[in-house]
Amino acid sequence: AQKVTQAQTEISVVEKEDVTLDCVYETRDTTYYLFWYKQPPSGELVFLIRRNSFDEQNEISGRYSWNFQKSTSSFNFTITASQVVDSAVYFCALSEHGSGNTGKLIFGQGTTLQVKP
């Protein structure tokens, strides 16, 4: 069965601190895709990154970085030097590639990040 777990419900940091959001997933497929989305207070989900199961290279985009480890089924997200504008709910999601796949995203429960000035 597919499942995504974000064990951290809420995280609060002070501006300029680094913060890591954890994501652990379960799937039986050998080919799958992992995503991170940001949901600011306005409500719209903003796409951040997509990673396929064959690409374990870590990725950095500005202050954002992602660490994908198949051995531990984790896809963690780190924000370096956090800013108040980073305050949002962050979702990790999984999509499987099996035959007849609908493209459905399986979401974790989300982590609420509060960055205080």
Added chain:
Amino acid sequence: DGGITQSPKYLFRKEGQNVTLSCEQNLNHDAMYWYRQDPGQGLRLIYYSQIVNDFQKGDIAEGYSVSREKKESFPLTVTSAQKNPTAFYLCASSPRTGGGETQYFGPGTRLLVL
């Protein structure tokens, strides 16, 4: 500007009433999706459509209906059979259906029951 629009932003439903949420995209995407978000939870799939005039039930389709008469439009009707409709509804689209396609989301509609 390409994107996904949803209307209205807020919607109020009376008991026994059907209401329709609008979703329009100008991204020329084939696939469209409806998700429901409850407080403190992730999103759950209600319906999806891979192509015009075709749609499939997701995980929580009971009490909802959809249509896909045009490529750019995928309205969701919340029927009176949906006993707990209060939630945030998000529409999404992707270039094609199938695993791995990135889904892009609209701004959402918040539905409240009077």
